[in-house]
Amino acid sequence: MAPGRPEAVGRGTVAPSSWSLGDGQAVPWEYAPAPESRDVVSIAPRYRLFIGGEDVPASDDGHFLTLDPATEEPLAEIARATTADVDRAVEAARRAFRSWGALPGRERAKYLFRIARILQERSRELAVLETLDGGKPIKESRDVDVPLASAHFWYYAGWADKLEYALPGRSPRPLGVAAQVIPWNFPLLMLAWKIAPALAAGNTVVLKPASATPLSALLFADICRQAELPPGVVNIITGPGDIGLALVSHPDVDKVAFTGSTAVGREIGRAVAGTDKGLTLELGGKAANIVFDDAPFDQAIEGVVNGIFFNQGEVCCAGSRLLVQESIADPFIDRLKERLSTIRVGDPMDKNTDVGAINNPAQLERIESLIEAGVAEGAELYQPACELPARGWFVRPTLFTNVSQSMRIAREEVFGPVLSVLTFRTPEEAIEKANNTPYGLSAGVWTEKGSRILSMVSRLRAGVVWANTFNRFDPTSPFGGYKESGFGREGGLHGLLPYLDIDP
Secondary structure, X not given: OOOOOOOEEOEOEEOOEEEEOOOOOEEEEOOOOOEOOHHHOOOOOEEOEEEOOEEEOOOOOOEEEEEOOOOOOEEEEEEOOOHHHHHHHHHHHHHHHHHHOOOOHHHHHHHHHHHHHXXXXXXXXXXXXXXXXXXXXXXXXXXXXXXXXXHHHHHHHHHOOOHHHHOOOOOOEEOOEEEEEOOOOOHHHHHHHHHHHHHXXXXXXXXXXXXOOOHHHHHHHHHHHHOOOOOOOEEEOOOOHHHHHHHHHOOOOOEEEEEOOHHHHHHHHHHHOOOOOEEEEXXXXXXXXXXXXXOOHHHHHHHHHHHHHHHHHOOOOOOOXXXXXXXXXXXXXXXXXXXXXXXXXXXXXXOOOOEOOOOOHHHHHHHHHHHXXXXXXXXXXXXXXXXXXXXXXXXXXXXXXXXXXXXXXXXXXXXXXXXXXXXXXXXXXXXHHHOOOOEEOEEEEEOOOHHHHHHHHHHOOOOEEEEOOOOOOOOOOOEOOEEOOEEOOEOOHHHOHHHEEOOO
């Protein structure tokens, strides 16, 4: 094996390099397993709903299972809420709002600061739980999800007593009860994105996590108790999708926030239409990652890999369409294929793993069907050689070249580790292809020319545009989309505004 040209070895791994015996013979090597311990988190066999500061059973005492995507083994039984439980949770939130909404901002801030600190103190526990329940690599849960979740609580705690200064002369007031429904790809981070600004603004919350990943939200309920948050300020109910619809449709809810698919977003929009409820929707995406011929080559390669293979591509703002300038397309794709051959697919609990398990079998089936559609429509498929684990829901990192804009893989959100490559000659052609989508959540631009970056950003119809990076988030920066990617913003001062009643 030639040095620097890795080949597949082992189960779900690839060798990143080689070493020499001294006689010119190259010997492949691989990382030793480095599994994170599961013992740092205690998973109860059965979980209840969290309403009014207490763990309570569902009205009909029904339950469903949550599974480990990497092993397909059950993790715990989760209470299945009913519409009666939705009523109980909203009622508890309404009662708590009477005192929480009237609490001075500096007092609310103390609770948010306390929650932020506890998230940091229990970070390893949360990271392990997030990986077991979601399938993402432990290094991503540890280094991205949990730190960012804590950072959002730190940030919004700082805003709680400064609302009058942020909006001088506007007399901002909390709306009331916020119904929040979050997806399975970033359960803890999406929880923080929504709960932190809602509480800082003086609202109370009823949150419904995704059925596939409820455990970090239920652990957050314990964190609320540890922080001595007043009962009813945060309530967490678990159950199927129709429970989320019942929650956002509840007549005593004042604000709805949803992150998830565009199809479900449409249903929620219809349910809220004709009411005076505030609504924020953060939906799907089909982001273009645009690489010009003067881009920093190696940096762009890493940005493209991070843009689509982070969290197995289960990211609404994933850079799933690579637009590369025609003059550098061949060498760039060759280098990209070489880089893909070093990606390690396997046990999410192993600290060396780059791509973990797909969250659920339905999503895996969709990814595989779209890969088959790409091949059937004439795109050229590349997947690095690696042996996938025998159990669990895994798929190889996938690269498609010779892609046309009419193909399904270029139009539909795959929500998996699948990258479609298109080429362009001029900035105008890149803009036209990038904007040729019903989505408008994010985009990326890679070039050394600052003037070109500014020109591209002004013409790209995307809520977030990264320049010479991708998938970088900060609690001070707003995030959200256009068109079928939803409306409203989360993060920064913009993320507070949807939770406030502001006099004109």
